[in-house]
Amino acid sequence: MSELQIGGLILLVTLVVLFSGLPIAWGLSLIAAGFLIVFDGPASLANIPLVMMDELASFALLTIPLFILLGAAIGSTHAGRDIYESLHRWLDRVPGGLVIANILACGLFSAISGSSPATAAAIGKAGVPEMIDRGVPVRLATGSVCAGGTLGILIPPSITMILYGISTETSIGRLFLAGVIPGIMLVLMFAAYAWAVSLISSRSLRSAMAERIEARRYSLAEKFEGLGRVSPFIMIVIMIAYAMYGGIATPSEVAAISAALAMALVVVIYKARTRESQWRIFRETVRESTMILLIIAAAAAFSYMMSLLYVTQSAAQWLVDLNLNRWVLMLAINLFLIVAGMFLPPVAIILMVMPILTPVLEANNFDLIWFAVILTINMEIGLITPPVGLNLYVLKGVVPKVSIKDILIGSMPFVLLMLMSMVIISIFPQIALWLPNQMMGAS
Amino acid sequence: MDRICDAMAVIAAALLSCATAIICWMVLYRTMGYSTSWELELGIFLMVCSLFLASPYTLKTKGHVGVDLLSAYLPERLARALHLFTLFLGLAVTIFLGLLGLEFAIDSFMKGERTESVWAPYKWPLFATMPIGLFMTSAQYVAEIVLELSPRVRQEFQS
Numbered sequence: 385m386s387e388l389q390i391g392g393l394i395l396l397v398t399l400v401v402l403f404s405g406l407p408i409a410w411g412l413s414l415i416a417a418g419f420l421i422v423f424d425g426p427a428s429l430a431n432i433p434l435v436m437m438d439e440l441a442s443f444a445l446l447t448i449p450l451f452i453l454l455g456a457a458i459g460s461t462h463a464g465r466d467i468y469e470s471l472h473r474w475l476d477r478v479p480g481g482l483v484i485a486n487i488l489a490c491g492l493f494s495a496i497s498g499s500s501p502a503t504a505a506a507i508g509k510a511g512v513p514e515m516i517d518r519g520v521p522v523r524l525a526t527g528s529v530c531a532g533g534t535l536g537i538l539i540p541p542s543i544t545m546i547l548y549g550i551s552t553e554t555s556i557g558r559l560f561l562a563g564v565i566p567g568i569m570l571v572l573m574f575a576a577y578a579w580a581v582s583l584i585s586s587r588s589l590r591s592a593m594a595e596r597i598e599a600r601r602y603s604l605a606e607k608f609e610g611l612g613r614v615s616p617f618i619m620i621v622i623m624i625a626y627a628m629y630g631g632i633a634t635p636s637e638v639a640a641i642s643a644a645l646a647m648a649l650v651v652v653i654y655k656a657r658t659r660e661s662q663w664r665i666f667r668e669t670v671r672e673s674t675m676i677l678l679i680i681a682a683a684a685a686f687s688y689m690m691s692l693l694y695v696t697q698s699a700a701q702w703l704v705d706l707n708l709n710r711w712v713l714m715l716a717i718n719l720f721l722i723v724a725g726m727f728l729p730p731v732a733i734i735l736m737v738m739p740i741l742t743p744v745l746e747a748n749n750f751d752l753i754w755f756a757v758i759l760t761i762n763m764e765i766g767l768i769t770p771p772v773g774l775n776l777y778v779l780k781g782v783v784p785k786v787s788i789k790d791i792l793i794g795s796m797p798f799v800l801l802m803l804m805s806m807v808i809i810s811i812f813p814q815i816a817l818w819l820p821n822q823m824m825g826a827s
Numbered sequence: 828m829d830r831i832c833d834a835m836a837v838i839a840a841a842l843l844s845c846a847t848a849i850i851c852w853m854v855l856y857r858t859m860g861y862s863t864s865w866e867l868e869l870g871i872f873l874m875v876c877s878l879f880l881a882s883p884y885t886l887k888t889k890g891h892v893g894v895d896l897l898s899a900y901l902p903e904r905l906a907r908a909l910h911l912f913t914l915f916l917g918l919a920v921t922i923f924l925g926l927l928g929l930e931f932a933i934d935s936f937m938k939g940e941r942t943e944s945v946w947a948p949y950k951w952p953l954f955a956t957m958p959i960g961l962f963m964t965s966a967q968y969v970a971e972i973v974l975e976l977s978p979r980v981r982q983e984f985q986s
Contacts, residue, residue, distance in 0.1 A: 405898055406913045407891035410920040417923065432924070433931035433957060440875045441953070443867060446850070449843055449874055633854055640850030640870075666840035670881040671890040673843070677878045678891070727894050771896050 385423075387698035394419060394695060408732050409675070412682035416689040423693050432685050439684035440677060443636055444550050449673035450639035451541050454620075455497035456668040457646040460661065461654040463617055464506025467492050470611040473602040480582025483520055483528050484575045486511040490532025491539060491571040495621050496646075498541040500767050504533025504775040508782045516786075521585060526786055527794030528578055530775045531802070532571075534764035537730065539567035541624060543676070544730045544763060546635065548756045551738040556635045557628055561820040562753050563760065566809055570761075573801045616649050629823055676731055683735035696739050703744045710748040711810075717741065718762055718806070725766025729774070733763065754809070757816040761806050768795040828970045829887070835963060836884035839877040846873040865946035872953050879960025883967040886917075911975055918968035921961045928957035 385393075394415065401411045413432070420428045439445075458464075468489035475481035475488075486507060494503045508529040515525035537544040540560035549556035620642050627633045633641070650656045650665070690696045708716070724733050745755055767775045770792060780788050809815050846869075853866035885891055893913070898906035932954035941947040 402894050403897050404913050404916070405893045405895035405909065406916050406920075407886075407893040409891060410917050410924075411893070413924055414916070414920050429927060430930070433928045433954070437875070437931075437954060437957070440878065441871050443871060446846070446871055446874050449877070450847060450850075453843065453847065632858075637850055637854045640847045641854060643847050644851050663837075663840075666843070667836065667884075670836055670839045670843060670877060671885050671888060673874075674839075674878050674881040674885040675890050675892055677874075678882065678885075727896070729892060771899075772894060 387694045388702060390419070390423060390693055391690075391695040391699050394690065402728070408728070409678035409682040412679070412686040412732070412736075416682070416685040419689050419693065428692065431688065435684050435688045436681040440681050442550070443634070444546065444556065445677065445680065446636045447541075447546050447556075447639045448543055448676060449669060450636065450643045451498045451543060451546075452672050452676075453643040453665070453669045454541075454639065454646045455499045455502045456665045456672070457643065457650045458493075458496055458617060459499075459502040459506050459668070460656065460665045461650055462510075463496075463614060463654070464489070464493055464503075465510035466614045468507055468511050470607065470609070470614060473607045476602060478579070480520075480578045482511075482515050482518060483524060483578035483582065486515065486525075487528050487532045487571060487574045487578060490529065491535050491567065492618070494533070494536035494567075495539045496617050497536060498543055500534045500536035500764070501774050501778040503536040504529055504778045505782050507532065508779045512779070512783045512786070516783075521581075522786055522790050523794030524578065524581055524585075525794070526779055526783070526791045527796070527798050528574060530768045530773075530779050530791060530795045531574055531798030533775045533778070534767045534802075535567055535570060537764060537767075538563045538570065538757070538760050540564065541635075541639070542760070544734065544760050545756060547680070547731055547734050548738065548759065551734055552742050552752050552756075554752050554756070555824070558753055558820040558824055559756050560628070560635075561823055562757050562816045565815050565819055566757050566761065566805065569808075569815060570802065570805055573805060574798060577797060577801060613653060616653060617646070620645055620649075679729070679731050680735060683732060686736060687739050691739065699740050700743045703740070704747045710750070713744070713748060714750070714758075714810070718758070721759065721762045722765060722769075725763050726769055727772055728766075730760075730763040730766070734759070751813065751817065753820060754813045754816050757809060758806055761802055761809075765799055765802050769799060828967060831963065832883045832887045832967060835880045835960075839881035839884070842873045842877040842880070846870045846877070849873070864944070865948075868942060868944055868946055868948070872948075875953060876956040879956040880963075882960045883963040886964055886967045886971070911972070914968060914972050914975065918965050918972065921965040921968060925958045925961035925965060928954065928961060932958060 397418070398411075398415055401415055402408060404411075406414070417429060417432060420432070468485060471488050471492075472482060472485035475485045478484060489507050489511065490503050493506055494500070497503055497506070512525050512529055516522055536542070540563055542560065542563060545559040545563060546556055548554070549559050623645075624638050624642050627638045627641070628635060647665070651662075656662060656665070687696065703713070706713075721733065721737070724737070742752065745752060767773055770776070773795070776788065776791050776795065779791055780786070849866050849870045853863045853870070856866070857863055898909050901909060932951050935954050936951040940950045942950060
């Protein structure tokens with residue numbers, strides 16, 4: 385059997401095994417072990433624990449549980465509601481101000497949590513019921529939060545970017561910086577869409593909203609009240625940026641310090657002093673870290689198998705030899721990623737696919753930092769499209785009275801906006817590359 | 828079984844907090860101008876230990892994500908059979924990986940392997956958490972299978 389045929393067989397078996405519902409971590413380990421036994425003999429099995437441990441015992445990976453802890457600590461509080469509430473008070477007179485406040489809150493919250501579902505849950509819990517109460521169309525309300533939540537993996541700190549950095553051996557600091565301007569651009573695009581829809585949509589909505597807003601004007605003191613409580617968290621974000629780009633600390637160190645600070649803030653400001661509330665934070669953290677890290681370990685074994693059987697190299701070579709126009713290739717890669725993203729979490733996709741794609745991208749003169757942004761937006765789409773869009777279900781869990789169909793249809797315009805942003809960033813790669821090049825020198 | 832899972836998760840959480848504290852300490856110590864030796868390595872060790880120890884708890888709370896799409900489209904009986912099948916498969920995989928990990932840890936213990944750092948701790952305690960965590964995960968799988976097959980649960984399912 386040629387390497388490419390083995391590769392095809394691996395793809396097929398992976399699909400079958402993963403679709404059975406077996407946890408991804410076990411599924412990938414099983415496939416890795418199975419193919420090693422059949423095509424390389426049982427002797428190479430002994431390397432599986434070695435490969436897994438080698439992958440796990442890395443300084444860069446330590447960042448992941450620490451950022452999850454940071455996100456869980458902040459997610460356990462009313463910080464999401466506070467951020468959203470204070471933004472809303474500032475934007476109460478803009479058409480669609482409520483929706484825009486939600487989107488901005490998602491952007492801000494994702495900058496401190498690093499997780500998309502956490503953002504959707506935190507902002508959605510407070511924001512969506514209120515938007516619906518005030519007459520915002522249901523689909524616009526849920527769509528904005530679902531899509532806003534996905535910014536969690538684009539705006540730093542981002543676990544997706546960390547994994548990409550590990551997998552492609554690119555600088556995590558540079559990747560984080562690359563996500564900033566595209567993140568802001570997406571926030572603005574979402575906000576502009578919400579504003580336009582609110583302007584165009586039925587007059588009754590506008591008058592209904594105006595009426596309610598008229599009834600509640602916020603004084604300046606009120607406008608600053610919520611902001612006061614949120615500001616320490618925003619300070620954490622600024623501190624993360626300063627420490628990481630000022631060259632004071634590595635991403636893992638920054639993650640540890642900000643996680644410790646966030647825990648302290650949660651105890652002091654949000655008064656999570658009971659053992660119960662602290663346990664809830666840690667429970668979430670170990671649960672999610674274990675899930676992600678075990679997938680990483682299994683994906684390492686999977687990649688080891690692919691590479692040992694020479695499948696990775698052959699597949700990459702095959703893609704290079706196709707001699708496709710580079711943009712046709714990019715389109716094909718993105719189509720593949722969108723389909724994969726509909727079913728698999730970003731962690732698994734990045735670790736399985738990037739070893740093959742990295743040499744192909746380099747051969748076609750694509751910038752790996754730029755591609756990280758494209759890939760991340762692509763993965764974001766997977767979070768809000770059926771059948772396994774995580775954010776859709778997270779939001780459904782938070783606001784049970786809205787049907788999953790409404791949530792789904794509501795997200796679609798935002799999917800289009802994301803696709804549009806990918807095109808824009810492809811035409812103007814500087815949107816992603818300017819900031820990292822400016823701050824860390826040209827790569 | 829439930830209690831053991833919970834206890835292991837508590838230990839895992841404690842290890843992770845220790846890792847956080849150690850890294851913070853390391854940064855502080857370094858900014859004071861001293862050089863650090865064991866902190867980083869211990870931090871990483873604690874994280875890996877924490878990950879394997881929390882695995883049974885993660886299974887118990889349905890935290891190990893999988894693509895359970897197919898079962899949504901299958902008739903109930905088939906979906907249940909598929910679910911049972913994946914439980915047995917999960918049991919097999921965790922036992923298998925646990926055995927590989929056990930062999931690896933024993934091997935490292937016999938050779939007295941140490942890491943290549945200034946601190947140079949033994950590697951086997953770290954490696955040992957892999958079989959411990961995975962065998963406990965397989966025990967949790969047994970518990971899930973028993974629960975799935977017990978008549979009471981089945982009755983509830985049918986009604």
